[in-house]
Amino acid sequence: MDKKNMKSIMLLILFAVLLYLGVQNIDVVLDVIATVIGLVFPFILGGGIAFVLNVPMSFAERNIFGRGKLKGSKAAKKAARPVSLILAILFVIFIIAVVGGVVLPELGKTAMGLGKGIETGLQNLQDWIDSTFQQNSMIVEWVNSLDIQPQKIVDSVMQVLQSGVNNILSSTVTVTMGIVNTAVNVSIGFVFACYILIQKEKLMIQAKKALFALLPEKTVEYLLHVCTLANNTFSRFVTGQCIEAVILGTMFFVAMTVFQFPYAMLVGVLIAFTALIPIFGAFIGCVISALLILLVSPMKALLFLILFLVLQQIEGNLIYPHVVGGSVGLPSVWVLVAVTVGGSLMGVAGMLIFIPLVSVLYALFREWMYKSLKKKGVQVK
Numbered sequence: 001m002d003k004k005n006m007k008s009i010m011l012l013i014l015f016a017v018l019l020y021l022g023v024q025n026i027d028v029v030l031d032v033i034a035t036v037i038g039l040v041f042p043f044i045l046g047g048g049i050a051f052v053l054n055v056p057m058s059f060a061e062r063n064i065f066g067r068g069k070l071k072g073s074k075a076a077k078k079a080a081r082p083v084s085l086i087l088a089i090l091f092v093i094f095i096i097a098v099v100g101g102v103v104l105p106e107l108g109k110t111a112m113g114l115g116k117g118i119e120t121g122l123q124n125l126q127d128w129i130d131s132t133f134q135q136n137s138m139i140v141e142w143v144n145s146l147d148i149q150p151q152k153i154v155d156s157v158m159q160v161l162q163s164g165v166n167n168i169l170s171s172t173v174t175v176t177m178g179i180v181n182t183a184v185n186v187s188i189g190f191v192f193a194c195y196i197l198i199q200k201e202k203l204m205i206q207a208k209k210a211l212f213a214l215l216p217e218k219t220v221e222y223l224l225h226v227c228t229l230a231n232n233t234f235s236r237f238v239t240g241q242c243i244e245a246v247i248l249g250t251m252f253f254v255a256m257t258v259f260q261f262p263y264a265m266l267v268g269v270l271i272a273f274t275a276l277i278p279i280f281g282a283f284i285g286c287v288i289s290a291l292l293i294l295l296v297s298p299m300k301a302l303l304f305l306i307l308f309l310v311l312q313q314i315e316g317n318l319i320y321p322h323v324v325g326g327s328v329g330l331p332s333v334w335v336l337v338a339v340t341v342g343g344s345l346m347g348v349a350g351m352l353i354f355i356p357l358v359s360v361l362y363a364l365f366r367e368w369m370y371k372s373l374k375k376k377g378v379q380v381k
Contacts, residue, residue: 042185048193053088054197055239060084083198237356245275248282248315255307260295263289267304277351279339282312283378334358 024028037044064087065080081240196203211220247271256264265290274285294301335355342354374380 042188043192045189046196047184049189050193050196050200051234052238053085053092053193054200055235057081057084057197058088080197083174085194098257143259225362226364229363230356233359233363234356237359241276241278241352244315245272247319248272248275248311251311251315252307255311256304259303259307261290261293261300261304261307266292277339278355279333280343280351282308282315334362 037144061080061084065076065084165279208224210305211223215223249268253264253268255261256267261267267285270289271282271285274281274288276282286305290301290304290308293304335358338354338358339351342350342357344350346353
């Protein structure tokens with residue numbers, strides 16, 4: 001037995017022993033993992049912030065400093081990165097300010113009116129059913145037998161809200177510490193993200209040097225290819241999905257305002273937020289919105305469903321193919337599989353992550369398949 005085989009056997013035995021010890025002490029292992037994640041979480045958060053800020057920053061670098069007279073200027077080249085980063089941060093702050101200054105007050109006003117809306121809405125719903133089906137005595141008797149008492153429903157909702165408020169007040173210290181901890185993590189993550197973005201070329205060179213020093217050249221080249229493919233896929237998907245969600249939410253807000261539907265701002269924000277989830281997202285927002293409008297007017301709820309179908313067709317056939325299109329390069333059936341599996345494993349976050357992830361795996365598998373067929377000289381028609 002040569003040294004290479006002996007070394008492989010020793011590593012396999014070591015791995016088996018470590019795996020056995022890990023299973024036997026699973027609680028300790030999970031505690032260690034949780035501690036490590038807690039320590040590195042600000043840097044993971046910083047990586048996420050850097051990924052998001054890199055999209056508008058790269059756009060500014062290409063379209064402001066990469067064109068015209070500024071393209072060949074040395075001064076512009078030095079200022080391009082910091083100025084583009086500042087513009088990207090200002091853009092994100094502007095979005096947050098718009099949401100905080102315009103959307104949130106409207107949502108708060110809507111939420112304050114929901115209590116009264118539930119009371120009057122249930123009564124309106126019962127009256128509408130009575131007037132619509134008054135010729136059918138069996139339906140009227142069944143509705144009346146439900147004995148809907150709006151005040152009891154409102155009291156129950158207020159009791160739940162009051163209980164939640166009391167729980168929050170009773171744990172003020174815990175909440176405060178959580179807020180402080182979150183603020184510290186976000187601050188560290190933001191500084192780390194800025195450092196990554198300013199020095200990203202240097203960091204990439206350093207990472208490449210380390211990889212080439214530790215691993216074979218072909219392995220490193222393949223890893224770099226995978227990283228580039230993943231970065232491009234995730235960037236295109238996030239950008240396209242966000243733009244598409246904003247457009248769809250704006251369409252609903254404008255259309256509902258024009259046709260005087262209730263809760264126009266709330267529904268617009270809800271549709272935009274849920275539309276970030278591919279395939280199912282907009283329909284989830286539609287169901288919730290229709291239930292809210294149903295409390296105000298059953299007829300308007302029905303008209304809202306018709307409006308949703310119309311706008312969904314416009315968005316699906318005209319907007320989505322141009323904004324998102326084949327950005328992830330994944331057939332529709334695999335998009336459905338990715339959303340289903342991701343949602344089952346990680347919830348909403350899994351639905352968002354698994355589409356670009358599966359797209360990367362699909363692209364790598366397709367490359368491997370074509371190379372294998374080419375080596376074998378097989379042509380499939």
